[in-house]
Amino acid sequence: MKKQRGAVSLLAIVTVLALAALVVLYGARHVVLEHFNAQAQQRYHVALGNAEEGLALASKALELDGSRPDSPEPTRYTLRYQENEDQLRVISTGFSDNSTVSVQRTFVRDTATPPPPSSSNAMQINHDLNLSGSIKIKGGKDAKISVDGDVTLNGSIQGVDTLLATGDITIGGNQTVNVLGANGNIYLRNGEYQRVSTLGNLTTVDSARIGVALARGNASVGGRHIDQLQAIGEVNVTGGASSLGSLEAQGSVTSRTSGTISTLKTERNLTVEGWGGVMNAEVGGKASYNQNNSSIKVRLEPGLKVPITPPTPVTLQRVRVDANDYERLAHYHFSRDTAGKILVRVRSVHGIPDGDYRVGKNANNHENYLCRTVRSDGRCDSPTVGRLCQGFSDWNRCLEVDSKGNWVLNGESLAPGLAWFDGNLQAGNGTYYNSFFASGDILNKDRHLVYALNYIGYAGVCANAAYPGQYPTDYCNTHTQQLLGQTSGNIAYLAGHYQDSRYIGGNITLGSSNTVHGNVMAGNRLNSGGSTVIKGYVTVASQGAASSNNWGGSTTIDLTNLPDSFKPGQPGEGEQPEGGGSNSAAYRALPGSWIDGGGEP
Incomplete structure (x- = not known):
């Protein structure tokens, strides 16, 4: 047991x-x-970090100037580029011991930047225009105003060759315009016009005179004279003293004038009320007139055909105005951090490494300098890298944010370059060699004088004595001392942006007696406070909740004596910038990328 x-x-x-x-x-x-x-896991994360480093380097170069960096030595990652029609795929493979990780991103050529207006389209307005003031265009060859909506002119326009509207045109003032075109009706009280074309009805009264007129609808002639009139609809000559050189109509014609109608053809009936005047007519239908008037000669031709080619519709290419399309081009990008402090992102400025900076005081306690960190007393806690702007003195700030969150620029000048503001911009005193972009609204006030980069040229942008050696490298070729003009440099002011499908901001208000040197592009509305001179082209896109554009002041578009570097209706021209290609060859990343931990895809 x-x-x-x-x-x-x-x-x-x-x-x-x-x-x-x-x-x-x-x-x-x-x-x-x-x-x-x-x-x-350690090898994987090191390889992943190397791959993402390579992808970030390639992405930045592609988005900046379209260049394609090579793989580094010694090899931490390799970069490959695969083109497929209009797309470019970048594959970055990172290495760590025997581990490889690949990441990729797909790019397309950046076409987001809006096309410039055509070389003759000095002013394009989307939505109705009600003008009680005046618009004067000086020096614009074949200058054109295009309106996507109705036009009502009780003021005056001068120097305009062509006025086009997708809606109606109503003119009460005494204008002189060579060409009028509308998809709606045209009503002319006064003025002289060489060619008038409408898809609707044409009405003339008082002293209006026309060379050649074409109406798809009916025509009512009460003005002084029309040399040649063609109407697919009916014609009613209402003026007792109105005269016409030739009249062709596919509808019936009724005349009450004692003036002369040299030749008249109608497919249908002719009715002359009263005594009538001198007339030579061919009629396809019936004719009723005072046969005692020997000056009226009528020949009946049953079945008469009067061929008339319908007018061509007015088609306008809408211009997209979105400050976000230019954000990556900014040399000085202004935003605020979560604490509300000003943050300046600098790009492609000689002497200043790309990156984010604060605005503080230098060692001499002078305001408006850029540095990485700022102490609580406003002094830079790190070395200054450049001067942002000049106040009225070395002890005055030139840029602040008011109680409503608006950017307030007020002083002597800002470092030359493209300046992009997140929000509304109030541009006050000073002389500025900048192109201003704001995601909200722009208010130009006081004694604010602006010169777009392409307008001021090399001396103001690349050799500015107030900011020595601090110039935008993609605009300045210091070897040849030439400005490398680009499309964005033609713009003096651009405001507004899309947020998803909603448009925000886009209103530009120009103070009285101000001169703007460059193009003005309002994403929503343009308001003028008085005698405004714009040495460039104007775009009013009405992309937000825009009402009619009601202009009562005097606006002059002066295209005389423009500098060679400024081409308001064309893309900027120039050589390759130092150290890179042109922004016109840049790429834009498509959303999404993927990671493969097992090697190259």
Whole structure:
């Protein structure tokens, strides 16, 4: 019996020892596996970091100027570029020991930047225009105003060759315009016009005179004279002294004039009320007139056909105005951090590394300098890298944010370059060699004088004595001392942006007696406070909740004596910037990328 108990005890001890051994072996194996996994994870993350470093480098170069960086030496990652029609795929493979991780991103050529207006389209307005003031265009060859909506002119326009509207045109003032075109009706009270074309009805009264007129609808002639009139609809000559050189109509003609109608053709009926005047007519239907008037000569031709080619509709290419399309081009990008402090992102400025900066005081306690960090007393806590702007003195700030969150620029000048503001901009005193972009509204006030980059040229942008050596490298070729003009440099002011499908901001208000040197592009509305001179082209896009554009002041578009570097209706021209290609060859990343931990795709 004792032997049996001893055997059982021994078996139990052996079993326990075996189980303990298994536990120890399992634990050791688990430790080995954990160690192996930790090493694999370490290699994976190092390889992933190298791959993402390469992709970030390639992305920045492509989005900036379209260049394609090579793989570095020694090799931490390799970069490959695969083109497929209009797309470019970038594959970056990172290495760490025997681990490889690949990441990729797809790009397309950046076409987001809005096309410039055509070379003759000095002013394009989307939505109705009600003008009680005046618009004068000086020096614009074949200058054109295009309106996507109705036009009502009770003021005056001067120097305009062509006025086009997708809606109606109603003119009460005494204008002189060569060409009028409308998809709606045209009503002319006064003025002289060489060619008038409408898809609707044409009405003239009082002293209006036309060279050649074409109406798809009806025509009511009460003005002074029309040399040639073609109407697919009916014609009613209402003016007692109105005269026409030739009249062709596919509908019936009724005349109450005692003036002359040299030649008249109608497919349908002719009715002359009263005595009538001199008339030579061919009629396809019936004719009713005072046969005692020997000056009226009528020949009936049943089945007469009067061929008339319908007028061509007015088609306007809408210009997209979105400050976000230009954000990546900014040399000085202004925003605020979560604490409301000003943050300036600098790009492609000679002497200043790309990156984010604060605005503070330098060692001499002078305001408006750029540095990485700022102390609580406003002094830079790191070395200054450049001067942002000049106040009225070295101790005055030139840029602040008011209680409503608006950017307030007020002083002597801002460092030359493209300045992009997140929000509304109030541009006050000073002389500025900048192109201003704001995601909200822009208010130009006081004694604010602006010169767009292409307008001021090389001396103001690249050799500015107030900011020595601090110039935008993609605009300045210091070897040839030439300005490398680009489309964005033609713009003096651009306001507004899309947020999803909603448009925000876009209103530009120009103070009285101000001169703007460059194009003005309002995403919503343009308001003028008085005698405004714009040495450039104007776009009013009405992309927001815009009402009619009601202009009562005097606006002059002066295209005389423009500098060679400024081409208001064309893309900027110039050589390759220092150290890179032109922004016109830049790319835009498509959303989404993927990671493959098992090697190259």
